[in-house]
Amino acid sequence: MDHFDSFGSTGMDAVWTGPCGWPAAAATTGGGQEATDLRRGPWTMEEDALLAGHIAKHGEGRWNELASAAGLRRTGKSCRLRWLNYLRPDVRRGDFTPQEQLLILELHFRWGKRWSRIAREMPGRTDNEIKNYWRTRVQKHAKQLKCDVDSRQFRDVMRHLWMPRLLERIQAAAAATPAPSLEHAASPVHPLSVAPACRGGIGMCHSPETTTVTTSSTAGSSVSLEVHFPSNQLVLTAGSTTNWSGSGSDQCGSASARSDDMLDGSWSELLARACDDGADSVVFPHFELGGSGDDKWSLEDIWSQHHY
DNA sequence: AACGGCGTCAACCGCAAACAG
DNA sequence: CCTGTTTGCGGTTGACGCCGT
Structure with missing residues (x-):
């Protein structure tokens, strides 16, 4: 549950529109037919679910392929970062002891x-x-x-x-x-x-x-x-x-x-x-x-x- | 209540190393 | 060995929340 805290705290999940004017909802609809229409900025819960689900099924690596295969309008780099820094199951959050x-x-x-x-x-x-x-x-x-x-x-x-x-x-x-x-x-x-x-x-x-x-x-x-x-x-x-x-x-x-x-x-x-x-x-x-x-x-x- | 400054943190960028063909 | 692609890394940016005025 804490994995999604940042969305709540930033309040950017539902309404965020990226610098290119992408509404967040667009990421969940397309299936990525245009690889050039890449999203940037904060990740939505839908994107997280897509990424985590895809990795659970197919494993990580080959991030560029993974991004399109998962239907994410993100760069492979962005997916990798999101996974490593946030979605990975063993990632700990909270203050340092x-x-x-x-x-x-x-x-x-x-x-x-x-x-x-x-x-x-x-x-x-x-x-x-x-x-x-x-x-x-x-x-x-x-x-x-x-x-x-x-x-x-x-x-x-x-x-x-x-x-x-x-x-x-x-x-x-x-x-x-x-x-x-x-x-x-x-x-x-x-x-x-x-x-x-x-x-x-x-x-x-x-x-x-x-x-x-x-x-x-x-x-x-x-x-x-x-x-x-x-x-x-x-x-x-x-x-x-x-x-x-x-x-x-x-x-x-x-x-x-x-x-x-x-x-x-x-x-x-x-x-x-x-x-x-x-x-x-x-x-x-x-x-x-x-x-x-x-x-x-x-x-x-x-x-x-x-x-x- | 409105505003501005500051701190925090997620995400991006550019570069370089590693790898594959 | 060369070239293109992928991955990893450190630095930086930008959005948001908090707090003081």
């Missing part, structure tokens, strides 16, 4: 803007979704700090403030439940509370000095994040291990649908806390500024920049 946010940050450290590569480690998430997340959320915070999202400074902030903060959240959630695994966390609104079947494997184990968060994927790969306390040092390892349950289903993530933006409402709080705690030794254990000689990026700088 703290684990996912952490993964995105860490994987971005490793691979940069290789969104599809990152998406491979996050089953059910699409590159488009991750890219949008990065642009709308992460870049927003870089902008708030008046630094470039790719700058060393911002990367340091992410690594030494943001990511530990996310881990704190993950830990707090884990601590709030008696179960050893995050998959059974308690609160119905908390992202971690989503049923295991659709969360994929996200596990966590504690020792006094180390916490490991592991996610596993259908692709057979897994990524684990390990944080060492009290230094808050973060280590990520990727390997090839277990399975993600993969069925995903549309409700996945919907339980986490409340905004849990990693820093929304907590960004300033986080910075403030870092200052209040006299935290530079705690929050910035290895700030790695020495090598570059860039000593301009102190907490005070962050704070003053953030505070206009």
Whole structure:
């Protein structure tokens, strides 16, 4: 059901007319005798049904052929995109969980803007979704700090403030439940509370000095994040291990649908806390500024920049 | 209530790699 | 090897909803 949420929310399904003046209804009538009359813009439920039905019968691939065979006045490219980003049964929707946010940050450290590569480690998430997340959320915070999202400074902030903060959240959630695994966390609104079947494997184990968060994927790969306390040092390892349950289903993530933006409402709080705690030794254990000689990026700088 | 600015996200575009003939 | 087609990717755009004025 969530698969069609966007239609409801955008309200464009029934009445939309494309840039070329195509009424949405036209897509459902023709049978596509004129391949040049291609539709663009938002997909209608009818088109979705056609595409999904055709793929269910004949499988995916050969998108151009598929588009015409399914009676869709769309380019193969458009069909492929729609399927991969929206209609695929295992696609997850809803906000990113703290684990996912952490993964995105860490994987971005490793691979940069290789969104599809990152998406491979996050089953059910699409590159488009991750890219949008990065642009709308992460870049927003870089902008708030008046630094470039790719700058060393911002990367340091992410690594030494943001990511530990996310881990704190993950830990707090884990601590709030008696179960050893995050998959059974308690609160119905908390992202971690989503049923295991659709969360994929996200596990966590504690020792006094180390916490490991592991996610596993259908692709057979897994990524684990390990944080060492009290230094808050973060280590990520990727390997090839277990399975993600993969069925995903549309409700996945919907339980986490409340905004849990990693820093929304907590960004300033986080910075403030870092200052209040006299935290530079705690929050910035290895700030790695020495090598570059860039000593301009102190907490005070962050704070003053953030505070206009 | 009307308006404008902003954030979000689905969809498109252009390019390049991979593949098939 | 060459050429045309398909697929995959990252960047960008545009429509919509929300919120503040």
